[in-house]
Amino acid sequence: MTKQTFIQNLPGLWEKVILTIQKEGEQAEFASRIEDIRQGSYVLEMPIRQNGKISLIKGDNVVVTYNKADSIYTFKASILDFFEEDGAMAIEKKSEASRVQRRKFLRLDISGRLAFRFLDNESEQVNGLGPECFGTLLNISAGGLLFESTKRLEAESLLLLSF
Numbered sequence: 001m002t003k004q005t006f007i008q009n010l011p012g013l014w015e016k017v018i019l020t021i022q023k024e025g026e027q028a029e030f031a032s033r034i035e036d037i038r039q040g041s042y043v044l045e046m047p048i049r050q051n052g053k054i055s056l057i058k059g060d061n062v063v064v065t066y067n068k069a070d071s072i073y074t075f076k077a078s079i080l081d082f083f084e085e086d087g088a089m090a091i092e093k094k095s096e097a098s099r100v101q102r103r104k105f106l107r108l109d110i111s112g113r114l115a116f117r118f119l120d121n122e123s124e125q126v127n128g129l130g131p132e133c134f135g136t137l138l139n140i141s142a143g144g145l146l147f148e149s150t151k152r153l154e155a156e157s158l159l160l161l162s163f
Contacts, residue, residue: 017033018030019047019064021052041090061077062079065100075097108141112136114163135148
């Protein structure tokens with residue numbers, strides 16, 4: 001991981017974060033935003049309870065969760081202090097940020113040229129000897145293959161793909 005990638009994976013100013021706390025078998029979540037970033041610590045807007053009955057107190061350990069374009073990230077933190085008059089609190093980062101896989105199945109971002117022919121929906125045979133159509137492969141996941149083409153496709157079309 002490069003320094004630039006590492007910095008890009010950290011939460012930025014005004015980004016939404018979720019604080020999760022677990023105590024004595026119970027869990028609570030609080031939503032907040034980052035007001036200020038200091039060396040190893042963050043100043044957050046006073047968190048708003050989303051669920052659970054546990055209250056946050058100075059010294060509590062929490063898990064901080066936030067979204068970036070490519071994934072969800074978490075890190076462990078402890079509550080340093082509350083600033084009631086400013087409606088804010090400070091947390092200290094206790095671990096490196098780690099990426100949480102958002103999907104149950106991996107998506108492969110693969111690009112390249114793709115050729116396809118229409119199949120007859122009933123017999124699943126190549127529909128005539130017409131020319132191949134072309135497109136650009138974008139990605140493959142458990143949900144299927146995503147590609148783009150200038151050729152119009154109808155829903156439920158069966159295709160023979162080559163890439």
